[in-house]
Amino acid sequence: MNLCDPRTIKDIMTAFGLSFRKEFGQNFLTDIGTVEAIAESCAGDNTKTVLEIGAGFGSLTHELALRYENVIALEIDQGLIPLLGYTLSSDKNARVIEADVTKTDLGELLADSFKAGGVAVCANLPYYITTPILLQLLDSRLPFDSITVMVQSEVADRLCAAPGKPEYGSVTAYTGYFGECRRLLDVPAGRFLPPPKVDSAVVRIDLYKEKPVVPKDEKTLFRVIRAAFGQRRKTLPNALSAGFGELSKQAVTEAVTEAGIAANVRGETLSVDDFCRISDRLTEKLSAAEAQK
Ligand code: SAM
DSSP: OOTTOHHHHHHHHHHTTOOOOGGGTOOEEOOHHHHHHHHHHSOOTTEEEEEEEOOTTSHHHHHHHHHSSEEEEEEOOTTHHHHHHHHTTTOTTEEEEEOOGGGSOHHHHHHHHHHHSEEEEEEEOOGGGHHHHHHHHHHTTOOOSOEEEEEEHHHHHHHTOOTTSTTOOHHHHHHHHHEEEEEEEEEOGGGEESOOSSOEEEEEEEEOSSOSOOOSOHHHHHHHHHHHHHTTTSOHHHHHHHHOTTSOHHHHHHHHHHTTOOTTOOGGGOOHHHHHHHHHHHHHHHHHHHHHO
8 A cells, every 4th residue: 555645645534534633733754765864864873762753644754663663652532543543554653543643741751761772753843833833842752763844835934943043032042942953854735635735844843952051940041032032022131121021121141241132233133042041141040030039
């Protein structure tokens, strides 16, 4: 069975009484070269298990099952579960679970998999929920070998942007704190059924085993990143003041300059390292302010 053939996909969907559900972001890949390339490049030497989010028709799940010891594939759409039983009937190492990833405790689900070896994430993400899923994966702190995801091309631009580029934003800096992001391949809209409105790209995030920069307080770092991009037109001290109302404008400006950064810069020019240095100065000032209360 050719799981990337549009005719086969339509016929089997019809046989199971299913149609493509837009609300779940169902755009299935129909290009075998692309599916193989994603499956090939999503893991490291040590990877034994791949977690797929959104199995859909099962084409990527199948290619993953051919390459890795275990595949755990989540799928929110109850209707697709019996269909996946059919399309993946030969893939005994692929386990499909009917679940909404955002309501799934991935640590619990993957506890045994992590004990058995490396775990990587591979997904052609539903566009309506790309960023929340990425943040869930990063916030989980699970030691994935890597996270490889297909996202809208414009989201890939943002994830992989360098400081100073217009695409560089809070998600870039946040992701950059956890790992290194690379754009692997561009995927035109015509390689999906039904075709989405925009082109896509595959990005791979290699999570740091040891982060190159570690702030004194992570929560403060994340507040700094949010505030810096919250008010893009403002200079950094002004933008940060809006996010750190408990400190005076003067204290915030000092934190910026003490971190070795000019007070007239904007957040989008700063690296994660810069944000960390500012965050550490702010952490000190927050503690001092707290002690004076
Ligand atoms: N992996 C298939 C492929 O590459 O052709 C399908 C990808 S399609 C873009 C996204 C899939 O994710 C759909 O099958 C959709 O039903 C599923 N999905 C959407 N939201 C989900 C969620 N919250 N949790 C798990 N799966 C979800």
